[in-house]
Amino acid sequence: xxxxxxxxxxxxxxxxxxxxxxxxxxxxxxxxxxxxxxxxxxxxxxxxxxxxxxxxxxxxxxxxxxxxxxxxxxxxxxxxxxxxxxxxxxxxxxxxxxxxxxxxxxxxxxxxxx
Amino acid sequence: xxxxxxxxxxxxxxxxxxxxxxxxxxxxxxxxxxxxxxxxxxxxxxxxxxxxxxxxxxxxxxxxxxxxxxxxxxxxxxxxxxxxxxxxxxxxxxxxxxxxxxxxxxxxxxxxxx
Numbered sequence: 550x551x552x553x554x555x556x557x558x559x560x561x562x563x564x565x566x567x568x569x570x571x572x573x574x575x576x577x578x579x580x581x582x583x584x585x586x587x588x589x590x591x592x593x594x595x596x597x598x599x600x601x602x603x604x605x606x607x608x609x610x611x612x613x614x615x616x617x618x619x620x621x622x623x624x625x626x627x628x629x630x631x632x633x634x635x636x637x638x639x640x641x642x643x644x645x646x647x648x649x650x651x652x653x654x655x656x657x658x659x660x661x662x663x
Numbered sequence: 664x665x666x667x668x669x670x671x672x673x674x675x676x677x678x679x680x681x682x683x684x685x686x687x688x689x690x691x692x693x694x695x696x697x698x699x700x701x702x703x704x705x706x707x708x709x710x711x712x713x714x715x716x717x718x719x720x721x722x723x724x725x726x727x728x729x730x731x732x733x734x735x736x737x738x739x740x741x742x743x744x745x746x747x748x749x750x751x752x753x754x755x756x757x758x759x760x761x762x763x764x765x766x767x768x769x770x771x772x773x774x775x776x777x
Contacts, residue, residue: 553706556696580763590769591667591752591756591767591768591769591770592752592754592767593760593764593767594708594764594766595762605762605763605764607764619755630762640707642706647758647763648693648712648750648758648763649697649709649712649754649756649763649765650697650709650712651709652709652765653706654706654707654708655704655706656706656708657704657705663710
């Protein structure tokens with residue numbers, strides 16, 4: 550079964566450093582997402598991406614965050630200057646259509662900011 | 664701001680019995696509801712969904728009930744199996760408003776005891 554793959558599975562970074570989380574969505578999918586889950590809290594929507602542009606973003610997705618699809622296969626989330634509160638599990642997801650029942654999540658990238 | 668609430672952090676059920684997971688929401692704009700299942704170290708996996716025009720949707724052992732007037736939905740699993748042990752997330756979206764981002768509850772950890 551096709552799957553969304555994410556790298557790295559775990560990254561530790563110093564506060565203020567830039568971090569790039571990488572994702573390879575399922576090949577025929579058109580919509581791409583990032584969600585995150587801070588330990589002990591709920592999964593939160595960050596951003597959705599379609600046709601090479603952001604289609605929706607949440608309040609969490611401020612100027613410190615950016616996404617891009619640099620080469621047609623990877624989908625990346627960049628955090629420009631990490632803060633302690635950015636420590637979380639970041640889930641990439643993709644879907645053929647926009648409906649939630651078609652969204653496939655990756656296994657997550659655990660980011661620890663120290 | 665808990666627009667989607669799962670008030671039971673955990674639930675234990677005997678194998679073969681019914682598991683009932685509950686979810687309440689506050690935003691009346693939500694019109695599409697989903698249940699996701701999550702195992703440790705994996706991303707959420709779609710389980711079943713329901714549109715606000717329906718009050719019940721069934722898929723095998725899983726049935727979701729929606730009570731719009733009470734802003735309440737529930738997931739029934741019958742019969743429960745040990746492999747169902749996981750964290751179950753309720754999620755909602757406002758597709759009629761053109762928003763497909765998922766708003767998640769905090770999850771309920773289901774343990775099915777053999």
